[in-house]
Amino acid sequence: MPKEYRTIQEVAGPLMLVKGVEGVTFQELGEIELASGEIRRCRVLEIDGSDALVQLFENSAGINIADSKVRFLGRGIELGVSPDMLGRIFDGMGRPIDGGPEIIPEKRLDINGLPINPAARDYPDEFIQTGVSAIDGLNTLVRGQKLPIFSGSGLPHANLAAQIARQAKVLGDASNFAVVFAAVGITFEEADFFINDFTKTGAIDRSVVFVNLANDPAIERIATPRMALTAAEYLAYEQGMHVLVIITDITNYAEALREVSAARKEVPGRRGYPGYLYTDLATLYERAGRKREHDGSVTLIPILTMPEDDKTHPIPDLTGYITEGQIILSRELYRKNITPPIDVLPSLSRLKDKGIGDGKTRGDHADTMNQLFAAYARGKEAKELMVILGEAALTDIDKKYAAFADAFEKQYVSQGYNTDRSIEETLTIGWDLLRMLPRSELKRIKDAYLDKYYGQEPVKKGE
Numbered sequence: 521m522p523k524e525y526r527t528i529q530e531v532a533g534p535l536m537l538v539k540g541v542e543g544v545t546f547q548e549l550g551e552i553e554l555a556s557g558e559i560r561r562c563r564v565l566e567i568d569g570s571d572a573l574v575q576l577f578e579n580s581a582g583i584n585i586a587d588s589k590v591r592f593l594g595r596g597i598e599l600g601v602s603p604d605m606l607g608r609i610f611d612g613m614g615r616p617i618d619g620g621p622e623i624i625p626e627k628r629l630d631i632n633g634l635p636i637n638p639a640a641r642d643y644p645d646e647f648i649q650t651g652v653s654a655i656d657g658l659n660t661l662v663r664g665q666k667l668p669i670f671s672g673s674g675l676p677h678a679n680l681a682a683q684i685a686r687q688a689k690v691l692g693d694a695s696n697f698a699v700v701f702a703a704v705g706i707t708f709e710e711a712d713f714f715i716n717d718f719t720k721t722g723a724i725d726r727s728v729v730f731v732n733l734a735n736d737p738a739i740e741r742i743a744t745p746r747m748a749l750t751a752a753e754y755l756a757y758e759q760g761m762h763v764l765v766i767i768t769d770i771t772n773y774a775e776a777l778r779e780v781s782a783a784r785k786e787v788p789g790r791r792g793y794p795g796y797l798y799t800d801l802a803t804l805y806e807r808a809g810r811k812r813e814h815d816g817s818v819t820l821i822p823i824l825t826m827p828e829d830d831k832t833h834p835i836p837d838l839t840g841y842i843t844e845g846q847i848i849l850s851r852e853l854y855r856k857n858i859t860p861p862i863d864v865l866p867s868l869s870r871l872k873d874k875g876i877g878d879g880k881t882r883g884d885h886a887d888t889m890n891q892l893f894a895a896y897a898r899g900k901e902a903k904e905l906m907v908i909l910g911e912a913a914l915t916d917i918d919k920k921y922a923a924f925a926d927a928f929e930k931q932y933v934s935q936g937y938n939t940d941r942s943i944e945e946t947l948t949i950g951w952d953l954l955r956m957l958p959r960s961e962l963k964r965i966k967d968a969y970l971d972k973y974y975g976q977e978p979v980k981k982g983e
Contacts, residue, residue, distance in 0.1 A: 522591040524553075529571075531580045533783040534738060536562065538590050541572045547596045547632070550574055555587035562590070563597065563739065565784070575780065577613075577739050596632065599747050600625025601754040605728045606698060609715060612732030612744035631746040633753060633807055642810040644844075645874040647881055648764070648819060651687035651940035652680070654862035654933045655869075657950055658889055659847055662875035663690060663762060664810035666820040666843040668770075670836050672829040675849045678710055679937045680860045681766050681823055686723045687940045690762045696815075698755050699723065700765045702730045702748035705741050705772025728755075734772070741776035749807045749818070756816030763818050765808070770801075770824035774835045790834045798838045805842045845869040858934040865897060881943045884973060887965040888950045892928070894964060895957060899925025917961070924956050 529537040536552075548564045560583075566573040574590070599614045602625050609618040616622060644664030650656055661667055671677035685699045701718075703711055711731045718724040728751050732744040745767050752763040767773075774793060781794035789795035808820035822843070826836050829851060840846055850863035876885040899921040906914055906922060914922065932949055935941060941949075951973045954962060959974060 522593060524589045524591045526589050528583075528585045528588055528590060531583055531585065534576050534580065534780065535565070535783050536574050536576060536580065536583070536590075538572045538574060540570050541567075541592070542570065544572050544592050549593045549595060549597060551591050551593065552576070552583065553589050553591070554582065555584055556582075558582075564592070565780075573784075575739050577737055579737065596630050597743055597746075598628040599631055599750045600628050601751060602626045603755075603759055605751055605755075607725050607727065609724075609729040609731060610747070612704075612730060612736055612740040612747065614730070614747045617731065629750050629754060631743060631750045632803070633746070633750060636807075636809060636811060640811050642812045643874065644810060644817075644819075644871050645880075647691060647875040647943070648762075649687075649689055649691055649943055650684045651942075652683065652860065652862070653935055653941050653946040653949065654860070654864050654867075655684075655847060656881075656941070656943050657885075657932070657946040658864050658872075658892065659845065659862075659867045659869040660872035660875045660881075661688075661819065661821075661869065662871045663819055664808065664817045665845075665869070665871050666805050666808040666822070667845050667847060667869055668836075668839050668843050669821060669823045669847045669849065670831060670839075671823060671825050671849045672851055673825050673827075675825075675851065675854055676860065676937075677768065677823050677825070677849060678713060680849070680862075681768050681821075682714055682717045683860070683937045684821065685718070685727065685764070685766055686721050688764050691943075696761050697726065698761045698763050699727045700730075700748045700752040700755070700763055701727055702732075702745050702765070702767045704732050704744050704767060704769060705734050705736075705776065706732075706769065707734055728752075738776040738779045741773055742780070745770075745773060745804050749804065749820075752818045753807065756818045757811060757814050758816075760815040762816060765818060765820045766823065767804075767820070768823035770822045770839065771827065771835055774801075793834050797834060798841070801835075801838055802842050805839070844871050853929065853933070856929065858929050859936050860933075862933055864893070864933065865900070882947055884965070884969040885943075885947060887969055888947060888954065891954060891962055891964040892932070892950055895921060895924055895954070895961075896928050899923075899928065917958075920957055924953060927956060928953055 525538055527539040529539050550562045552560045561577040562574040564572050565575045600623055602623050611617045644662040646663040648661045648663050689697050730744050730748050732741050752765045755761045756763045778793050808818045810817040827833050845868040847867045848863045850861050853861035902918040902922040
């Protein structure tokens with residue numbers, strides 16, 4: 521029987537100080553019993569001798585210090601896991617909210633997970649097809665990678681997240697693919713959009729969804745991504761599945777972290793965020809990866825909205841340090857009605873070279889990708905010159921590049937949120953666009969591929 525303490529000293533916002541405790545450990549769960557018999561949950565944040573600082577999951581309203589008692593449960597926050605989790609919707613603390621039965625867990629796992637031994641990690645090198653050309657063709661996602669999406673407020677990252685969750689697959693092994701979706705601090709409307717989309721398209725059958733709403737307590741927001749990653753690790757390493765984890769929105773998570781840090785009166789770091797924000801984000805992101813001698817893998821796409829579209833803000837800045845690239849959404853493209861508005865030039869996938877080529881996508885993938893990047897960059901330059909000097913100042917070849925840039929945005933990047941393109945289709949569209957340029961300009965592609973895919977058109981002199 522756990523000891524009960526009636527030694528609550530003070531309550532300050534989401535924190536509470538309990539004196540004279542024994543044998544209580546860091547991150548241990550506790551229950552607060554109010555005078556009315558109501559039970560609220562808390563977690564130990566700090567131990568100082570016999571004093572315990574605990575963090576409340578629910579709000580602190582109505583806690584009478586004199587009449588309330590606290591008992592500690594001797595364990596951290598755990599998630600009951602089972603293969604039956606697929607197709608279910610949970611709240612931010614892992615309780616079912618879809619009206620279905622409770623999960624009978626095979627085991628209970630600590631949500632903080634266990635660190636992966638670096639020597640046991642396997643290198644990510646298998647292609648994941650998202651069906652989105654701007655990602656598959658130019659910033660390829662690889663199994664076991666962590667690739668964030670940097671968005672801005674009002675940009676359609678929710679549509680892109682739902683599209684990737686619906687369409688993503690490992691080629692040749694579709695049956696064993698699962699999506700764990702964690703919504704952190706989102707509005708009810710947004711949560712409704714995701715649940716309806718997943719249910720309507722049937723994607724829910726292979727998904728585990730965790731939903732933490734904006735009106736849920738801050739502490740729950742800190743636990744939700746860890747719940748999702750714990751479920752993903754179980755499905756990957758114990759059920760041998762390829763799991764894609766999508767977390768939206770990391771900015772809300774960091775805000776909750778800042779709120780708790782301010783309540784603890786910690787010395788703030790950059791822009792008021794705690795100094796350990798980098799470490800904290802790393803404890804999430806680094807749970808992605810592959811393990812040797814395990815079939816499964818955890819691939820992570822965290823989505824974050826950059827405050828004021830500022831990629832030097834601490835959250836995107838630190839995220840970019842930890843993760844292997846970024847997909848950036850552009851407000852300019854969004855205004856042009858390009859869907860999804862992925863800005864391919866500043867976007868990057870650092871592991872794309874490992875996931876493409878013969879046997880994975882196609883032999884010409886790397887060359888066409890480099891050529892498309894180069895041609896689009898030059899086309900954008902030509903368009904900027906056109907704005908300043910007028911069209912008459914451009915050479916014929918610059919005009920071709922400018923036309924290429926427009927066509928590239930409209931045909932390659934823009935595909936809507938319901939089009940699922942195979943990698944073959946993406947490469948074919950890439951070649952169709954490259955034919956807008958003379959063969960002599962395609963200097964980044966091997967002649968063998970040009971002969972095969974471009975068509976042997978005679979090159980006119982002077983081009």
